[in-house]
Amino acid sequence: MAxxxxxxxxxxxxxxxxxxxxxTTMMKAGTTADGLDQMRMGYNKVPTGTSFDLLNATAAGxxxxxxxxxxxxxxxxxxxxxxxxxAKTIGRxxxxxxxxxxxxxxxxxxxxxxxxxxxxxNITWICFHEGETLTTQDASLGAxx
Amino acid sequence: MAISAGITLTSAAGDLTSNTLALSSTSSLxxxxxxxxxxxxxxxxxxTTSYASSGVIDTTVLFRADDYTNNGANKVYxxxxxxxxxxxxxxxxxxxxxxxxxxxASSLIEIGRLYAGDWMFMPWNATAGTKEAFxxxxxxxxxxxxxxxxxxxxxxxxxxxxxENAAAVDATQFPNWTTSVASAVxxxxxxxxxxxxxxxxxxxxVVTAGxxxxxxxTTVEGTKSASDIYIKPSVHTxxxxxxxxxxx
Numbered sequence: 372m373a374x375x376x377x378x379x380x381x382x383x384x385x386x387x388x389x390x391x392x393x394x395t396t397m398m399k400a401g402t403t404a405d406g407l408d409q410m411r412m413g414y415n416k417v418p419t420g421t422s423f424d425l426l427n428a429t430a431a432g433x434x435x436x437x438x439x440x441x442x443x444x445x446x447x448x449x450x451x452x453x454x455x456x457x458a459k460t461i462g463r464x465x466x467x468x469x470x471x472x473x474x475x476x477x478x479x480x481x482x483x484x485x486x487x488x489x490x491x492x493n494i495t496w497i498c499f500h501e502g503e504t505l506t507t508q509d510a511s512l513g514a515x516x
Numbered sequence: 517m518a519i520s521a522g523i524t525l526t527s528a529a530g531d532l533t534s535n536t537l538a539l540s541s542t543s544s545l546x547x548x549x550x551x552x553x554x555x556x557x558x559x560x561x562x563x564t565t566s567y568a569s570s571g572v573i574d575t576t577v578l579f580r581a582d583d584y585t586n587n588g589a590n591k592v593y594x595x596x597x598x599x600x601x602x603x604x605x606x607x608x609x610x611x612x613x614x615x616x617x618x619x620x621a622s623s624l625i626e627i628g629r630l631y632a633g634d635w636m637f638m639p640w641n642a643t644a645g646t647k648e649a650f651x652x653x654x655x656x657x658x659x660x661x662x663x664x665x666x667x668x669x670x671x672x673x674x675x676x677x678x679x680e681n682a683a684a685v686d687a688t689q690f691p692n693w694t695t696s697v698a699s700a701v702x703x704x705x706x707x708x709x710x711x712x713x714x715x716x717x718x719x720x721x722v723v724t725a726g727x728x729x730x731x732x733x734t735t736v737e738g739t740k741s742a743s744d745i746y747i748k749p750s751v752h753t754x755x756x757x758x759x760x761x762x763x764x
Contacts, residue, residue: 374527459625462639473628
């Protein structure tokens with residue numbers, strides 16, 4: 372299994388061309404043969420003002436090679452979402468911006484949170500990961516509950 | 517001028533799922549809340565880390581928040597160019613999780629690990645701390661040849677005028693401080709946000725033939741930067757991080 376993430380940066384900011392490209396095959400931590408084999412993804416409309424947990428840290432994600440992609444699909448450039456990990460602000464994704472980062476869920480407080488500003492922001496996100504412990508069904512509830 | 521950043525995520529049918537996954541997005545990097553492009557860049561650069569042994573591996577500050585605009589639309593690109601699968605850089609922001617026994621994991625906030633060939637592209641808030649500031653107030657009797665020494669720099673008085681000598685200190689460049697002057701009072705401001713500074717007359721030394729003084733008084737207590745970007749290699753042998761910062 373292999374999922375690739377490729378990026379291309381181009382700029383005419385300087386007198387010479389500034390260009391960078393990179394492509395990585397998303398592997399499990401420390402391996403070259405075993406790709407990340409699970410993912411979660413979503414598309415959310417995030418109302419302004421309230422902080423939300425976009426991704427909750429789990430013990431299975433400690434010291435792994437998890438990757439997170441987030442894109443702010445908003446078309447208004449004044450809209451943005453603030454990205455926070457463990458109460459630390461990483462930065463702002465304005466309308467049209469995207470990010471792709473490793474995410475080490477090094478303890479249970481290491482949730483990845485977002486807060487929208489300007490209006491309802493539309494967010495696409497994908498988390499590529501390995502190892503996930505699914506929550507056991509609550510036995511007190513019936514199967515159809 | 518324009519800067520574009522594109523990403524393509526692909527997974528062939530039968531790899532991650534039975535269907536093809538293909539997603540791409542391109543962003544024009546613009547200033548916060550505007551359609552105008554970012555105008556500054558660090559340029560594409562590399563940083564190689566190397567330590568004498570695994571026991572002395574430490575973090576390196578790649579970008580200091582002090583140097584960039586807070587709450588802008590800054591973007592950072594990092595790539596671990598190692599070809600050895602087990603070698604990784606851990607990427608951190610300044611942090612401090614109170615109440616914990618400090619380790620790397622708690623005195624900094626970890627973003628994640630970049631394994632060999634991995635890259636990341638993220639927004640960066642660049643929240644600086646507060647820069648320490650103090651005043652030196654020139655008073656009493658000064659004479660030509662008296663000295664004021666601070667931060668490794670000695671200023672020699674040209675005459676007896678208090679305002680004149682304060683102005684001479686202000687005109688001097690100090691490695692770690694900027695200055696401003698009002699009459700006989702020079703205000704020093706640290707070039708970087710730090711919480712560990714406390715300047716007194718043992719650091720700012722006056723030598724005068726008479727009773728000239730330059731009383732030191734702290735006016736702003738400094739605090740540490742809130743979001744410097746740190747990297748830490750997993751091995752002590754050479755590892756190289758490629759990086760670009762686009763900023764306001």
